[in-house]
Amino acid sequence: MASEFGKALRVSVFGQSHGRAIGVNIDGLPAGERIDLAELGRFIARRAPGASGRLATSRREPDEPVILSGLENGVTCGFPLCAIIENRDTRSADYAALAAVPRPGHADYTAHVRYGGQADMRGGGHFSGRLTAPLCIAGGIAIQILAARGIYVGAHLASVGGVEDARFPLEPTRELFSLVASRTPPVLDERAGEEMRAVIEQAGAERDSVGGTVECAVTGVPAGIGSPMFDGVENRLAAAIFGIPAVKGLEFGAGFAASALRGSQNNDPFVVTGGEIRTETNNCGGILGGITTGMPLVLRAAFKPTPSISKTQKSVNLNTMQPEPLEIRGRHDPCVALRAVPVMEAVTAVVILDMILEEKGYGNF
Amino acid sequence: MASEFGKALRVSVFGQSHGRAIGVNIDGLPAGERIDLAELGRFIARRAPGASGRLATSRREPDEPVILSGLENGVTCGFPLCAIIENRDTRSADYAALAAVPRPGHADYTAHVRYGGQADMRGGGHFSGRLTAPLCIAGGIAIQILAARGIYVGAHLASVGGVEDARFPLEPTRELFSLVASRTPPVLDERAGEEMRAVIEQAGAERDSVGGTVECAVTGVPAGIGSPMFDGVENRLAAAIFGIPAVKGLEFGAGFAASALRGSQNNDPFVVTGGEIRTETNNCGGILGGITTGMPLVLRAAFKPTPSISKTQKSVNLNTMQPEPLEIRGRHDPCVALRAVPVMEAVTAVVILDMILEEKGYGNF
Amino acid sequence: MASEFGKALRVSVFGQSHGRAIGVNIDGLPAGERIDLAELGRFIARRAPGASGRLATSRREPDEPVILSGLENGVTCGFPLCAIIENRDTRSADYAALAAVPRPGHADYTAHVRYGGQADMRGGGHFSGRLTAPLCIAGGIAIQILAARGIYVGAHLASVGGVEDARFPLEPTRELFSLVASRTPPVLDERAGEEMRAVIEQAGAERDSVGGTVECAVTGVPAGIGSPMFDGVENRLAAAIFGIPAVKGLEFGAGFAASALRGSQNNDPFVVTGGEIRTETNNCGGILGGITTGMPLVLRAAFKPTPSISKTQKSVNLNTMQPEPLEIRGRHDPCVALRAVPVMEAVTAVVILDMILEEKGYGNF
């Protein structure tokens, strides 16, 4: 049950990079939700390589999902929704030589041990970033169901190689989310975006790659969602977000910065605004004791630099157990964080929809 | 199922801060494991307030666990192991006045919404840091079972209020773990420890608190543990670690720092050492594609400053919906990260034991 | 995670027959439910040996539960409710000789293999019927929460050794449930009860035991609870009911008898009664496609005869691998089905409450 997450809403991802198709099965979607397939297509397209122009890989992945079940006349029917994307344009020859020499930073070696050398690791196999396309199908659907209830999800590229974007304001609007999503790269501060662009292009030009962070926010989530200890919003988001390839860190609200603060600085004072309990600041990221406060949820994930780089690297031949330098060919994104922005939105939306489904129950949703 | 985690090994925590007892039920422990109760007691004592001297709360919590089941003559019998700690020395009057005015940074308000005002929130209720005591029972047992197989777990206070300890070396030894655990505060660099001590005492003197980070490492974990996407070591650790009160961030290996690196800097080159595949660096924290590399696991959690501070804070009376300043009395730790060091070890050990049990199967453990 | 069940409501049972205490942890109970402890005590007492007079074992098990958490002033507080029963009056010497010679029909041999000889099997260990006492605590609480919503659970001894009681009427009343529960044995037809009594006493007199069946019904469950395929009411009840020791069969509605019927006989015609959709018959046991119809749920479980009999039996010495006749001493129920009647109610109530909690959500319950 490795490639599944969720409780009331259960998302299972399948497929290898170079297999026949990749896809997702979503069990537990409420019935009667109208899904705008054109809007879903636009959401998925934000993740596609072409969307980022020269900043991303030159591979073409049309990513046209085919919905096999669960949707009739554009409306969810309550049964599992399975959608697939057929694989084309795969150049397996690029990877053939890699089998015996694991790529540093990739799952080649660990999958070799885990699966006794039987895993189909061409193109990264089931570990490939390509598997985030089905996640975007699930997330794009969740985003529409949430939006119909006034809950909005947005994300931006918060940093690249140390160049930082601005932070989301205390209460980001839906319009801001749309504006950011329309930019390449998707940032709040366009000057920072220009600088990031330069950093990414420079890394690519040097046959290298660069890391980044993505900040995601969810507005409109009512207070009182989540449960204590191991079933809180942080636990559930973390369990899912670390499933996005290349994520190596995650923080909520002030996050790691809170570890350098005093309590008097970090505590968010309660106030009444418009007859509702709010907090003046949101260092807790909208979550106290694992339960939502009613303020926006704010989370940031750290993405490592793309491990696939064209520079020569040190590795070992698993057959001979001798050192063997490695030069990776093929087409790769110089910065995975860039295309991960909609993926963060997608996974976050699925988790929040799942948790709201539990709170409301399938009989009351 | 909020207060449980684990798959092959299932840990359920129960109890409120001011109830009759707190405790833990552990289902899935392998049979035939000898548990040294004196050693377990010493482990649990590391978390107790007294262990940190003046740096922690003056409450006395004897934390003597009573094992109700699952252990016969000091050996696990394969059945669920339930252990409880009776509550004493609780001064509920300290909290009585707080019911209507939620403490900033605490779960008072979110629990009020979640449970419709019915939760027993005296002393923090089920959200209290006191619930980490049963986690230490589970973890102390897991640590012994792992140690019998050459797998060791250690942690240190990595920073307090921005004052940083050194990082664990590439391959920390069991002796280093023991040495660090014997120190107050538990640090690698004793000069950093002195500075942290001053920061904590200063915060306490100013009726304030301060945040910190804890770094944890596990050595001896074989390569090949974990599964792709949502059932990797990072997912499982994250889902559990965010259950420790006050954790707001988590990272593996280079973590957030990796987001500022180039791929050529962050990728860990494979080498052969002593006939085994190792990596020259360990920026991945011993995990690639969710699966262990055989190198030490390294994770760091960010703890927010203790939300309970004696300084006057802004809040709201939930009955009148009017602003009402709040002054928290009672005894509180000025830095929760300090006592969280063994808790990080405990939770990490339980997760790793759980994942190894899955890999080995109960018939082969 | 062997000794747990449930999703929104999670019940974990712990303890061995001859350990320090047995108990149950219930995670997910809604907050604000008033529990009448005297009524709970009366429910648990129905399972106690004394309740069945001469028909049951002469062991004394006071079964006084101590609630450690989750209940404040008789009201659930939303946090896990843990309750324990201390073990007394255990005569371990009775079982000492059995270790090497497994009792036919018991888990001695299978536990020996499963736990490598390390399980504490005195008195049946964790497999003992005594573990149904904590199930009755959980069930007694669930029954009260359901009753507050007009949902009632009742059961009767449906047969013993082939002697059959009447069946529940199409729509049993709460009063009928109470009446049956007040009888010894708990039956609908008292003449059948007299005959069963004779069958049980005869079996006991002959140092033997006898099997039986228990029929359970739940009224007031609204239509629309449950989900298709593997998460229907039958699946969930079955997964839990087979956890009651000695259950070897389970059927819903007409059950096995339906396999001998024509569709025209077995299909339940829909009618409108009092403005509501009902069915004229209830051969489906209130469940179609795994989902409740709004008619009473009806299920029957088959209990094998108590495996502990005083007659000499054939067995094998596991050390010598030679045949060794076995004579079981100690005090045993000649018919486990008798005391299983409240246990069926308990487990059924927990499952139905769990499923209604999912349908309603914790925010709307």
Add this chain to the structure above:
Amino acid sequence: MASEFGKALRVSVFGQSHGRAIGVNIDGLPAGERIDLAELGRFIARRAPGASGRLATSRREPDEPVILSGLENGVTCGFPLCAIIENRDTRSADYAALAAVPRPGHADYTAHVRYGGQADMRGGGHFSGRLTAPLCIAGGIAIQILAARGIYVGAHLASVGGVEDARFPLEPTRELFSLVASRTPPVLDERAGEEMRAVIEQAGAERDSVGGTVECAVTGVPAGIGSPMFDGVENRLAAAIFGIPAVKGLEFGAGFAASALRGSQNNDPFVVTGGEIRTETNNCGGILGGITTGMPLVLRAAFKPTPSISKTQKSVNLNTMQPEPLEIRGRHDPCVALRAVPVMEAVTAVVILDMILEEKGYGNF
């Protein structure tokens, strides 16, 4: 998460009867298992309508599975295996009129309530018996993996309309399983089979249907598989078997018959045969305390008569809430038990493989 089951091996079924495709995703298959696709095809064909000649529906369902992922060159690669079957030859017009008038014995009414009238119930929707085809894909794969380890699964039509086949012998051979599978209907006693055939044809001729039972056995399962209370072999099989449409009862070993026996009759004496512990009889169905004894597993499921019958039935129009007689057109099996024989094998095999994977661990399988 309604349409999933399993722990180490997780099977998710998707699709509606009249949607684009139905299918199954299997997560957790061990890597390196060679799957004979021709043999898989033959297994699936046993469930197909044509296989039963005149005894089954005249619908044509080619049921050719397309494997999208998880299998490379006929060998499992450790990643999720997703397989689909495209839907053709569906005559939706047959069902159009049924929307407002629920068919007795079907999930029409309960799904209407559960999904607020939004479910796509054409052809039974996701509740259709057609969804057993993907279960047979999963089961056919599990059967091959088990057979490679000397574990064999077989089933036969144990009764139809009260006409009983013989029971499996104490230790059925693989050859017997093959022989039975080759017969139409699949029975042990061919004379009983002739009689069943007559009963089925007679029911069909009378525009009616008839129920039946299926007995399934698994040989070669080692002792010691399974866990106590709620994670035993019976619990796990029951949770899955009740997911096969039309199952209303399930029993293990002597099952309901044990409820009429004395302990001295029902207990299975331990003996040593060929140096191994065996039992002289197998009334426990190979399971004691939820754990396998090493004897064959034996289970029997009761299938209700096909609810779709052409005879006029009483029902209600959900729009007008007035009685409305119903005549179901379309093509239906007069006895679902007949085609359920391979489905029982399939589901049983998946559960047993899942439980053995847990026992062995993925690192040792």
